[in-house]
Amino acid sequence: MKDINFKHNNKFVRKIEKIEWINKTLYIEGHAYIPGNSLETKESINKDVYLINTVNKRVITVPVNIKKREDVSFVVNDSNNYDWSGFEIFINYDEHKVKELGYGIYELWMKVTVGGKILGDFKIGGPIPGSNPRTHFKNTESLRVFPKYNRNWDLILEVSDITSFVSSVEINNDEMQIYGSTIFPLEECNILFKNWDNKLERKYPIHEYASSSIEAPENVTLNSSSVNYFTMKIKLKDFSELLSDDESKVSCYILYNKKRTPLTLIKNERYQSFIFDKKEIAIKQNNAGNLTFYKSLTVSPIVQKLVLNKKNINIRFKVHNSYVFQFNSVEDTYLLNFRRLK
CATH class of the missing domain: 2.60.40 (Immunoglobulin-like)
Incomplete structure (x- = not known):
């Protein structure tokens, strides 16, 4: 035009x-x-x-x-x-x-x-x-x-x-492991964890990982002839120090040539949140699409099983101690009140 x-x-x-x-x-x-x-x-x-x-x-x-x-x-x-x-x-x-x-x-x-x-x-x-x-x-x-x-x-x-993306985040005992891909040379890269509100940050090196073990998100490609697959580990105790406030968040970036570049979480679906130090840590995108960890005040109950029969709905769920301890006392429990429609 x-x-x-x-x-x-x-x-x-x-x-x-x-x-x-x-x-x-x-x-x-x-x-x-x-x-x-x-x-x-x-x-x-x-x-x-x-x-x-x-x-x-x-x-x-x-x-x-x-x-x-x-x-x-x-x-x-x-x-x-x-x-x-x-x-x-x-x-x-x-x-x-x-x-x-x-x-x-x-x-x-x-x-x-x-x-x-x-x-x-x-x-x-x-x-x-x-x-x-x-x-x-x-x-x-x-x-x-x-x-x-x-x-x-x-x-x-x-x-x-898209220069770098996350394929998965896994929690194993006291460690968190991140898998992903980037177009940048791994030996010159770090993952930067940054808490913007508290002005805290830490960087960790990333290491080569077998490409066959990393599943790329659907319909997403890196526009480069050279794609490097990586992994990194961080102790949850070290990670939790970045989430020092009761409600805070930490966003992740690839640090290359002293420049902060996005570490994109492709699918904006909720990952399985994890519990550490009596707090729930949710894994999501932030507004810019970067991998971000959000810390909550309490841990939400997790539904494990739901069975519906003619008269009742039976729900089994797991509740963390921190959720129960927010109340002075628990006199009775009412979860849901359903009326089956004819």
């Missing part, structure tokens, strides 16, 4: 209400308007959305739907009509033209035309409502796609190679 000159119009009041991944499609929902400029009829409005790689300057258009938002007119209440200020944007990473944008930092721009006249251009942005406006990483084949905000609350997409 030929070069397009954009100029951000600060008069636009913009807001993103939702960002979510639907398979490999990034779905963005929000609204935008200029106070005093009515958006009364859908037929008179045109919205075009451009995805721009700011590194290589490639530009494509992506699908956008105009969405009715009577609530915006009601909330603004300035005698103007903003009913058609809403939008839905779809960025499908199965599409060839999206993949061809390459690596870099992407910006999203919208051009709004009303009655054949250009109302203006603006960067898609405005934080998601709520206490946690962070967006979430997604991997697609060999790419890491991380939607996030810059300091002006403009939405940007950080797109890069």
Whole structure:
């Protein structure tokens, strides 16, 4: 696409209400308007959305739907009509033209035309409502796609190679062992454990491991002719010192050439959490997709068996001492009250 000159119009009041991944499609929902400029009829409005790689300057258009938002007119209440200020944007990473944008930092721009006249251009942005406006990483084949905000609350997409990923995390007695793959030479790499909140970190060397013993996540490849399979061990006692607070988290990275690079946990499914020092440690992705350990105040009960018959549901579960000890006393136990529907 030929070069397009954009100029951000600060008069636009913009807001993103939702960002979510639907398979490999990034779905963005929000609204935008200029106070005093009515958006009364859908037929008179045109919205075009451009995805721009700011590194290589490639530009494509992506699908956008105009969405009715009577609530915006009601909330603004300035005698103007903003009913058609809403939008839905779809960025499908199965599409060839999206993949061809390459690596870099992407910006999203919208051009709004009303009655054949250009109302203006603006960067898609405005934080998601709520206490946690962070967006979430997604991997697609060999790419890491991380939607996030810059300091002006403009939405940007950080797109890069997957350079290292975790295949499995195993807990054996007093040790934790991590298995994975990386494109970097193992002798020059360490795994960096970092607690950002407490400003604590430790690094540990990684070692070569037989590739036949490591199962790569489905539909994920490292974009390199040389892939190195690794493992590393850490004593749980040493690891727990990084999780010093009652509720804290530790994120993991590959340290190569003194540079911190992502250690990606591909599947965002819950691993089997483990118990150490009377606390539950959950293994998940953080917002950027890195392997992260979360420490909880108490240990959740674990369901071991569930049997349903005509009258009852029998559940067997395991409870850690720390869960029981949070109560002053236990007089009786009621787990669930089910009524079987006919």
